[in-house]
Amino acid sequence: MYSVIAYTGLGTNLVSIMRGNLILLSGNKLLKLLRRFRFSQRHNIRLFCGIRLSINITEIIVKISILIALFIAVVSFGDVIDLSDGGSYSGGEINFENGKFVLDGETFDREEVSRIIIGKPADIETQKAPIAEAYAEMATAPEILLEAAENAESKYPDAAGIVIIDHGTNILRENGTRVYRYHFAGKILKSSKLHWGQSARYFEDGRSRARILFERTITPENEHFWWDTTQYTITEPSEGGVFFDYGKTYSAMFPQVSVGSIVEYISESETYNPFDKNFFTPYFYFQDDVPTLESRCTVIIPKDRELNFRNYNWPNGNDSPTITETETTRVYEWVVENSPPFIEEIKAPSYGDLVPRYDATLFQNWDxxxxxxxxxxxxxxxxxxxxxxxxxxxxxxxxxxxxxxxxxxxxxxxxxxxxxxxxxxxxxxxxxxxxxxxxxxxxxxxxxxxxxxxxxxxxxxxxxxxxxxxxxxxxxxxxxxxxxxxxxxxxxxxxxxxxxxxxxxxxxxxxxxxxxxxxxxxxxxxxxxxxxxxTPTPDENAIHIEINATLDIEGNLTADYISSLVGDYEGSYRGYWEYRQADRRGVIMQDWISYIIPGAQVTDWSLPGVDDLSVPFQERVSFRVPKYTITAGDLWIIKIPQIEKDYQFEEVSLAKRRFPIEYTAPYKMSHKITIEIPEDFAIEYLPGNIELDNPYTAYRANYRKEGDSIIFEDEYRLKKRIVPVEDYKSYKKFCRSVSEYARKQVFLRSE
The missing domain is CATH 3.10.620.30 (C8orf32 fold)
Structure with a gap:
């Protein structure tokens, strides 16, 4: 569904520089938009194509060729070299030979050059009106959109929206510049999809540009409203926190959008100065969280070039891409029709690991x-x-x-x-x-x-x-x-x-x-x-929790809690507390201990090693729980603190799964909990021991009595990150067994 194509930086959340070929987007913001908010934000950042729903590949090639011709008619291209001394040279195509830039026979040392611009465009203002008008003529016939939406609504009555057209086209020119066009049409059925009525495109001066070629709204009353192409804003990105971005955002709002509206647009992004002409790596995702009637992605490259591509999660029987040729181009086309809504599952792999998609590049090897x-x-x-x-x-x-x-x-x-x-x-x-x-x-x-x-x-x-x-x-x-x-x-x-x-x-x-x-x-x-x-072993990523508690004759519990950590557990826990304000740590500690042990009241706490990596990090908490026991006549019923919370396994709540379970890393979690009981009470019942094992996890636990104390010890080991669907049934049985054991209670009787 998304095809974004070049970007400026890795940042904390580096996005692939090769994963596209057009807009320069900050790595961090692109990742968050495309992946972390892949559904709620997807149409705000969609890009650009111009293909009608009802046309075939031959018509696509013809129409795109016409549009390219129109585009070239109004845009003049030529490479430019800007020099450090303020001079500027323009002409044909820049080459890099023997350590020097060459432009129309003139040579320039690298030290002389401050910037190169490949294919500098003419003034954008002179291009806006004719291109918008030409593309508006490609708007889909309203009756096609209305009929398609109506048919899909009857099949998916609870859908928040219907994606009718989801078409992307990548065009690589002979000179290495490239265009990406996106054509979208969808019906908004719930307020959660009203964001389809706004668009924003990122671009960077001197390298790329982005614009919306047309937008229109068909209201529930069948009124048609066209976007005024002069009504757009260009804004500088905000700077805050630890991220600073370059570039600008081109944005526009659809007219008269409401629930029940159909919106359609074509947008375009062009990279006229690619950072490297050899990098061209289109990709596309073919499913969304709402029904999608047709997803189509077309890649058009010079005939003497060849894509190296890979399909992922491709539907059975779909032989995409089809590959055709014209006199000057090679055309690849991927199509997926009638995709049902994508429904996420707890702890499933990433969206891109589960939906149909492809990646492509011009490179045949890594050299x-x-x-x-x-x-x-x-x-x-x-x-x-x-x-x-x-x-x-x-x-x-x-x-x-x-x-x-x-x-x-x-x-x-x-x-x-x-x-x-x-x-x-x-x-x-x-x-x-x-x-x-x-x-x-x-x-x-x-x-x-x-x-x-x-x-x-x-x-x-x-x-x-x-x-x-x-x-x-x-x-x-x-x-x-x-x-x-x-x-x-x-x-x-x-x-x-x-x-x-x-x-x-x-x-x-x-x-x-x-x-x-x-x-x-x-x-x-x-x-x-x-x-x-x-991949570390469970012992290299571990947490051990020790609780030493005392029950008094009134059933009140006083306890000392210590967590000792290894590996990512230690680093991430230390990092969490390090970034909490010192005067807030006590409040956070109280909230946390109250969650894992309801009713607990913190009396003291410390975080040794939080500011000193030479000291092993621990969480130390002293707390009190009034009336911790449940009384039934002369019986006291007690739960072992924290254990039930640690073994809830929400990922096995489904009767069946369509996707694997994926954890971040193997780990080990162990507990030793000692509860000293009053002299006037005897142990009536202790749960038995348990030992379970499978290829993915292992668990063992035991209860015992030592003097006047009950001691519980256990160890849980996650041995592999991923549990495949075919083993879900047995894995679910394992997790349920651990959860049931963690809920067991101890019975004491007064003497």
């Missing part, structure tokens, strides 16, 4: 990407004398290599503040130089990964910045050259073993890193390789 990205990264990984001096100070007195690595790892996390600020694709994808980040004392994930790798190399560690797509997003197999990612981390190789470090955090010790990077593929351009990030 060009490795060369391009590797050179950019290598040039940034230069240790200045100041960096060398600080590294020496950091590691002075270190006991061994792991201690030295840890000191540098912590320094980059805590001394380089996370702020994303990008001004070009080069800085967006490969970070600023190590010198820049070191001196500025801030940067984003790419900047921090570059600096960390540079500093580690100064102590003899083989280290590289790498690109990943975190495991809360779609899987990127990399079997076709695909630089997609939303994050950058650092690979360190010590004695032949690979370690993965994420310097965007502030709270992790070596060798641990964020669990959302576990098990994903990564690209290491400097290694000229791609591989998979290490």
């Amino acid at each position: 060009y990407i490795y060369d391009w990205l590797g050179e950019l990264q290598r040039n940034r990984m230069v240790a200045t004398p100041e960096i060398k001096s600080v590294v020496a100070e950091i590691v002075e007195g270190a006991t061994d290599m792991p201690d030295s690595i840890n000191r540098i790892y912590i320094w980059v996390q805590q001394e380089i503040h996370y702020i994303s600020i990008k001004g070009s694709v080069a800085s967006g994808e490969t970070g600023h130089t190590a010198k820049w980040t070191f001196e500025k004392k801030y940067g984003d994930c790419t900047d921090k990964s570059i600096l960390l790798a540079t500093m580690l190399r100064e102590i003899g560690v083989e280290a590289y910045p790498i690109i990943v797509m975190t495991n809360d997003e779609e899987d990127v197999p990399r079997d076709i050259p695909d630089l997609s990612g939303n994050h950058a981390i650092t690979l360190a190789i010590v004695d032949g073993k690979r370690y993965f470090l994420d310097a965007t955090t502030t709270s992790y010790n070596f060798p641990y890193f964020r669990s959302d990077c576990v098990g994903v593929t990564y690209v290491c351009a400097l290694c000229r390789d791609w591989d998979t990030v290490y």
Whole structure:
């Protein structure tokens, strides 16, 4: 459903620079819009095509050829070189030969050039009216839209909307510039889809432009309202928090939109100055959270080029794409018809792992990407004398290599503040130089990964910045050259073993890193390789909870709670508390302990190690629970604190699942809970022991009596991240058994 095509930066949530070919979008904002809010925001950021519902591929080619001709008739293109001294040269096509730029026979050293513009357009104002008028003629016949919507409504009476037309077209020109057009029509059936009545497009001056070619609304009363093409706004992006974006947003509102309206539009994005003419990587998603009658994506490239593509989750019997040729072009077309609503499931894989989609590129192997990205990264990984001096100070007195690595790892996390600020694709994808980040004392994930790798190399560690797509997003197999990612981390190789470090955090010790990077593929351009990030064992990502409690003769419980953590558990818990204001921590602690142990009243608490990574982090809480026991005559009934809350397993609430269960990372959770009972009470009943095991999880627990105390101990191990659908039934039975055991109670009788 989405086809966004180029963007400016990785940021914390790097979006693939290759995943499109048009608009330059901030990596962080694009990721959040397209993926985190993939349904509620999807039509606000849709892009651009111009194909009617009722035409076939031949008609598409003819109509698009006419439109391209119209477009060229009103736009003149020529490459431009701007020089550092203020001069400017324009002409034909820029080439890069023997380390120099060449334009119409003139040569320019790289140091002389401040900017190149490939295919600079004529004034946008002269293009607006005729192109809008031409595209408006391609609006779908109202009777087709009305009939299609009516038929779909009868089949899906509870739908919030009906997507009638979902067409995207990518056009790659001979000179490397490219256009992406999107044609959408849909009927709004509930207020949750009123956002279909507004559009926003991001563009960057000097590189791309975006616009809406026509918008119209068909009201429930069958009145037709056309958008006035002069009524749009261009706004600068807001700057706040730790993200700073370049570029502008072109936005417009549909006229007279209400529930029951049909909206239709064609939008267009053009990259007239691509960061690299060789990168062209269209992609498309073919399903939504509402019924979609027809999704179609067309890719048109010069005839002498060939797409390297991969289909995912493709419907049985669908042989897309069809491939046809004209005299000058090769045309690929993917079509999916009558898609039912996509319904999410708890802890399912990402949307892109479940719906029909394709990825494509012009690259047949990784060589060009490795060369391009590797050179950019290598040039940034230069240790200045100041960096060398600080590294020496950091590691002075270190006991061994792991201690030295840890000191540098912590320094980059805590001394380089996370702020994303990008001004070009080069800085967006490969970070600023190590010198820049070191001196500025801030940067984003790419900047921090570059600096960390540079500093580690100064102590003899083989280290590289790498690109990943975190495991809360779609899987990127990399079997076709695909630089997609939303994050950058650092690979360190010590004695032949690979370690993965994420310097965007502030709270992790070596060798641990964020669990959302576990098990994903990564690209290491400097290694000229791609591989998979290490998956830790449950013992390397663990939490142990110990509660020592006393019941008094009135049934009141007093207790001390200690949580001890390892790996991502420690780093993420420490990071959570680190960012809470000190005067709010007590309130948060009370709310949390009240949730896991209803009625608990915190009497004291502390967080050793929260501000000092050399001290193991713990959560320590003392609390009191009045009238903790349930009384039935001379019997006391007690629950073991916290256990029931820890084993609820919402992911197995469905009778059947259509999608696998996906966890972030393997982990271990264990408890030791000791309850001292009053002298005048004896144990009437203790639950028996349990031991369960399957390929994905294991659980064991036992109760015992020691002196005047009841002791409960257990251990839960998640061994694999993903539980496939075919094993859901047995996995659900396992989880239910653990939940039922966790709800068991202890009975005491007064003597």
